[in-house]
Amino acid sequence: MLKFAVIGLGVMGKNHARALKNVADAKLVATCDPFASGDFCCKHYGDLDKMLESEDLDAAVIATPTFAHKDAAIKCAQKGVNLLIEKPLASSAPQAREIAEAAKKLGIKAAVGHVERFNPAVCALKNELAQRRIYEIHTTRISPFPTRIGDVGVLADLAVHDIDLIRFISGEEILSSHILKSRRIHASCEDSANLSFELSGGATACARVSWLSPFKKRTIEVVCEGGVFEADLISQELKFYTNLDANSFSQKTCFVKKSEALSGELNAFTSLLKGQNSDIATLEDGIRTLEVIS
The missing domain is CATH 3.40.50.720 (NAD(P)-binding Rossmann-like Domain)
Incomplete structure (x- = not known):
């Protein structure tokens, strides 16, 4: 124990x-x-x-x-x-x-708590993408301003999730990035940002993060070979859309085994401690994420 x-x-x-x-x-x-x-x-x-x-x-x-x-x-x-x-x-x-x-x-042994790696919708999405070429990744992570946050801005609080997810889902490195940010309600840090990335395998990605929304939204869209996946990280749902012809498309709901992401992360960490394979974020992953927003 x-x-x-x-x-x-x-x-x-x-x-x-x-x-x-x-x-x-x-x-x-x-x-x-x-x-x-x-x-x-x-x-x-x-x-x-x-x-x-x-x-x-x-x-x-x-x-x-x-x-x-x-x-x-x-x-x-x-x-x-x-x-x-x-x-x-x-x-x-x-x-x-x-x-x-x-x-x-x-x-x-040390790891970083990028808990969204263990969101069941992300796990299902990563499995679905294993044999597909990725063209684009789009993430949205918005919510009201969390008063508990006082020492960092929206980039360090929210965008780090999506930077890590983009690397994790694609298996690619970020070659270049561009960040537009603004401050409207936070006392000293940015509270809204749009990020765009070029990935090492040729795909592109973008992330929208904000504390200016009256509601929470956490989604990932992946444009890939054969269609588009849309994951809702709050409801833990995954859908796949594919063209039938130029004017119509079909929609399929993918199976997602729902569970608590944090428990999954802690189980992955104990696996790491026991010398087993684990998808938990490494310290190098955490460093790379910080390098992108710095």
């Missing part, structure tokens, strides 16, 4: 603590957050150094605000604790590289 800690008990930290209960090979033994209080169903610490001195941990989930990722990650790595670090990996690509260098030097 792998002994886990969750560091940072905001929205994502609490979600990780809950989801860990459903991971067969993991046990949550400690939490750490200087500002949290209440019943945590395990030992709680207000100080990270004290927790690392007191607990014999196999792994930790770092779900602190982004600016605190680097220091927490390096402290854990120095104690030999394997890491799942919430996205974005760090506040900047140079900080992310510091984390990667520490992990390599200290011999720990």
Whole structure:
């Protein structure tokens, strides 16, 4: 049984603590957050150094605000604790590289919490695309402004999901990118952006992210050999459209085995720790994503 800690008990930290209960090979033994209080169903610490001195941990989930990722990650790595670090990996690509260098030097396993890789609609889409040539990828990720976000803008909070998904789904690298961004309601960072990419295999991609919408929308459209796939990441649905002739098309609903993406991510992380193959995002994936938005 792998002994886990969750560091940072905001929205994502609490979600990780809950989801860990459903991971067969993991046990949550400690939490750490200087500002949290209440019943945590395990030992709680207000100080990270004290927790690392007191607990014999196999792994930790770092779900602190982004600016605190680097220091927490390096402290854990120095104690030999394997890491799942919430996205974005760090506040900047140079900080992310510091984390990667520490992990390599200290011999720990580490991954990045790009949870959308484990959305059942994304899993089904990736399987459907395995034998098809991709021409274009279009993503939309919009929502009202989340008041819990204070240290990053829409690029680091939302666009990183889609940059990672574009690379993950296509299996291609981003050769060039162009980003148009604006700030309307956020105090100090961009709250809307349109991104376009050229991929290494010849496909193109674009991503729209915004905190200016009154509703949430998370979709991926892939134009490929034979037709167009449309995935709804909220409802976990996948549809395929293909031309019948110049004036009509057919629609097929693809099978999606619905489940919680976060539980899938945590199971993939435990597989990584056990030396098994895993689709979880690597530190290099996290660095590449940050390089695109920097």
